[in-house]
Amino acid sequence: MPPCATPLRTRAVRQTVVMAPAPLEPSYRALQQAAKRDLGLPALSPKLLDCIAGSLAFLRDNATKAPITSKVPGKTYFGFEYGTRASRAINEGFFLDDVDEVVTTVEALLRGEVPSDPLDLHAALYSAAIAFPAVTDITKNGDRKSPGSFLEFFVGHLAATAFDAIPSRQITVPTLDLQMSLPTDFVFDLGPNRSRIHLPVKASTRERVIQVWAHQRVLDGMHGVNRFRGLLVVLAETNRQTADNTVTEVCLPDQWTAYQMYIAQLHRVYYFDVPDKYRKLRERYPFLEVKPFADFFYEYDEIAQPSLSMETQVEQAMAETD
Secondary structure, X not given: OOOOEEEEEEEOOOOEEEXXXXXXXHHHHHHHHHHHHHOOOHHHHHHHHHHHHHHHHHHHHHXXXXXXXXXXXXXXXXXXXXXXXXXXXXXXXXXXXXXXXXXXXXXXXXXXXXXXXXXXXXXXXXXXXXXHHHHHHHHOOOOOHHXXXXXXXXXXXXXXXXXXXXXXXXXXEEOOOOEEEEEEEEEEOOOOOOOEEEEOEEOOOOOOOHHHHHHHHHXXXXXXXXXXXXXXXXXXXXXXXXXXXXXXXXXOHHHHHXXXXXXXXXXXXXXXXXXXXXXXXXXOOOOOOEEEHHHHHHHHHHHOOOOOOOOOOHHHHHHHHO
16 A cells, blocks of 8 residues: 655645655665764665665565667666556666565675675666666656665665775865865875875766766876776666657767866776667777676776776676677
8 A cells, every 4th residue: 555645845826745655765764864874884774675675575566667769779678567656777787676685685795795696686676776666756846856765875875885985075175375175075084195085976977977087087196097997886877758758878988988088087987787889988098888787896906006907797797698
């Protein structure tokens, strides 16, 4: 039985009421408050897991799956429906219905236990990342902020746990006459003789992605090229067209190539759902590596040591199963 919905705010002009399912709103608010002070600390883990579990359970118990016509070669998508509402596109090949499996895998990862099979980890991470945004799609009006914030909490906490470091959200920019602070993405100082990490997190890159390269350029200018490793993490580039019930991927590989050549160099781009057009950027100059996010957990220690090379884990496993 669907839970009662609680009105959060009303906009007088358009009479738009934003609704949130009662079981999820408290867990998200608790996660949001904890993230302000505990993003890199173990205290955040149970709140993050609670929000993930609640999202997956809500979809399982209240929403129905509906197929979407995929215009993305090699990928099959569906959407969740709840009353008259429909969610964003969900990659059928990665989404797990088993709440316990997803939560157990993420919980183990937060303890430093990385699964031997990167495909299992990839599916669990994708399911955990997409569930809350999907619930938001089908239960709230015009809420674009909380899905992006949840993704930042999720990725930021996982990265902070892996690196064993507390991220900062601003950088100090020295000039000849004064010092100023600029807001930025997650920045990790891993200590002496290790790379520092610049970690932007995006639900998609269709808007203002040039800021990622601009922030990297500022860091390079302040500290020297390759002192900060830029690791962009993105959920997906899917665009669902409800008019004809289709899904496409919106990608701009030529723009990315220009940014990578003329502004700054990102070290990695990680996706929960990797677009093939971006994956191919590794094959041409300037050779930008675009990989599944699960790969991060098999190579993050090497990323902190710039002299070492890395190989993809998820895609190797996929090739072995073909």
